[in-house]
Amino acid sequence: MDTKHHWIATPVTEDFLRGALALERTERGVLPHRLPAWARAQCPDWQLAMAESQPSGVRLVFRTRATAVELDTLPTKRVYVGVPPRPDGVYDLLVDGHLTGQAGVTGGNTLVIDMTTGTAEHQPGPVGTLRFTGLPDRVKDVEVWLPHNETTELVELRTNAPVEPTPAGGRRVWLHHGSSISHGSNAASPTHTWPALAGALGGVELINLGLGGSALLDPFTARTLRDTPADLISVKLGINLVNADLMRLRAFTPAVHGFLDTIREGHPATPLLVVSPLLCPIHEDTPGPSAPDLGSLSAGELTFRAAGDPAERAAGKLTLSLIRDELARVVKQRAADDPNLHYLDGRDLYGEADFAELPLPDQLHPDAAAHRRIGERFAALAFAPGGPFTTASA
Structure with a gap:
């Protein structure tokens, strides 16, 4: 520990977290979740468990004079068999709304994923420490955005001056649900996922329920959206249903109606925006499932291909x-x-011209530059005067 600072430890409680819907007490500390416990109990899928515990859009927020902040965390990092290790997740530090620092945490648990078998193995590891120093010596609002792609158990927060919860700013709350693209796959950092970028441009408080691989019209997700207070709601639907080859058209249409019906039970007049899939050439006219390209895996890369048969569209297979x-x-x-x-x-967010300029690196997910473009376009379309999110909610 840096002996130049007289550290004050502050328990991490709900008062200091935004963007999480539940906080699980663990042996070491707390684990933020983006689905409530009752919803998690209704689906034992490991992919969903991984996605909802990765804190996309979740941030620690507090007011303080501290010039130094430390946070002990236990991250869970993903490793794909046959693919080079991924870089450590990024923590973004915002001071009075401005990005002023980025850092990572070494160590942590490892989730070893075999894409050829669809299995995952958990390997335990040590707690690591995140450290930011040189913050301005004045009262300020500090936000530490947790890595959008690493499950992050919060062990201890330390500062060299007292902290208190930041008062609510009165901004509208935007509740968004979508797939791994909304979750932030391939984004540069947690404040650079497209929903985080759009939310900042729109001047709203983001709750991001982008769930990698898990935007599947699940009833428990609809009930979670129904029960979460929000001024604005968007749902981006479609790509995961094709990825998983989960249902046919006969089931899809009533499932969409049911999903929207459930949301409307809790938000009868809230502006609700339904977003269809971005352009994804491999699945525009070819059904799922998506499958790893074994040729790319042998070369140490992870890319995907469409494994469905276009002829099955006549039987209601989704594209x-x-x-x-x-x-x-x-x-x-x-x-x-x-x-x-x-x-x-x-496709108004990412279409054919965008694919030509900024192709999907793995055939499914946009890169960091495309995330920025999508976020800027969403803000321009949704939050601008005359857009769906300028409608007054009731």
């Missing part, structure tokens, strides 16, 4: 083109009685 058409139809039908329901074609 992105079909999903966009059906989502647009469903929203138009419902909007006749629901003026606060809106539709956005995902």
